[in-house]
Amino acid sequence: MPATPRRTGRPPVTSRPQILAAARSLIDADGWEKLTVRRLAAELGIGPTTLYHHVRDKQDLLLQLLNEYAGRLPVPELPDEPRDRIVVAATAMHDALTGWPWAAEILATDGFVGLLGDPALHLVDTIVGAAVDAGRTRAQAVAVFRSIWYYTVGEILVRFRSVGPAAYRDIDFTAFDPTRLPHLAAIGDQWPALATTDTYPAGLRALVDGLLDD
Amino acid sequence: MPATPRRTGRPPVTSRPQILAAARSLIDADGWEKLTVRRLAAELGIGPTTLYHHVRDKQDLLLQLLNEYAGRLPVPELPDEPRDRIVVAATAMHDALTGWPWAAEILATDGFVGLLGDPALHLVDTIVGAAVDAGRTRAQAVAVFRSIWYYTVGEILVRFRSVGPAAYRDIDFTAFDPTRLPHLAAIGDQWPALATTDTYPAGLRALVDGLLDD
């Protein structure tokens, strides 16, 4: 009568935690684009096909990675005032995505809320609850969350997938036709500086104010 | 003394307009994901490598496609009132992206404003100009545009890349822990219905109000 179940067959060469750790270090070292099944297997010193005994497919791997990351997130201290609570919770989401922007790729891909783990859902619940406390109906509160979510994930995606110096180099910001595009022409080569300023907090505040004011 | 330059060498089997038209019909028929260099070449009855004599690379092809699409957009009638003008211009952008959601993939990838053609930039200029008319500085006006852009592109990306019925099928919305996620538990299986409601116009209005109010 063995206390632990007898192991049979060939011993495993890797494990789920090992795979997730390797994936994380691969992303952190070489970037999100370089995380492929084949490279990950090579990193682990195993054949690509072996990975499929531990994860269903690549999408499943990414979700496990995401939920593990969410579990490590610090839980922010939440103010009592509903409006401030929304801003703090949304900012915590934004900070989490800034730290791992590739997560936004997954979250804007696949039915966002239902795929998140408990810790990340806690922030969703916080925002919905705070909107209810601010006098919204539950349906309105979900709409509040969704608007904030679109703004947040959009900011992350645009900020991290774009406007490398290379993309801007081709563009002559002083060449806008002043009769057709007067304001862009007036801004001219100040655009790149203005477009890289961090305006997330101000925009978030404005959005929350607009959503909660009658 | 020839009036037109003499043509020499092998005659072309295709042209830029033909390539763009084929790419457009391929996207419309089979979806954005199916637009590959090789499939496009097959559609045109030419070798994949021939395409590289007409476009620099795939990215270049996509940009040409995008700018051509922007050129076909209807120009909306713009109200005098600055706040309304912003809403109308942003809605026109949103409508354009709803009609061709894959465009959002490119626009959230590569330094968005500088890559757009004149017609699409006209909407950018409109929003910046209206924000100036509403009393903002030029720097603030750019921030207004950017916030609206993040919200808009985020909505499109999330809406079109997510929550197919397949994604939701795995999720039990009645299983949220009521002590840890009280509001999500209270919403329960109403979430999918609430999450597919079109809240873009209301959220946009709220955002614009928040951005323009002092």
Next chain:
DNA sequence: ACCTGAACACCGTTCAAGT
């Protein structure tokens, strides 16, 4: 039980050679 190599059905892109 778990691992493996070979294979399938693809990608984008380059380049020397052909017409």
Next chain:
DNA sequence: ACCTGAACACCGTTCAAGT
């Protein structure tokens, strides 16, 4: 001046066979 096939360096995934 333009086209072509072959080739390079990759993808994610399946599956029969091995230990």
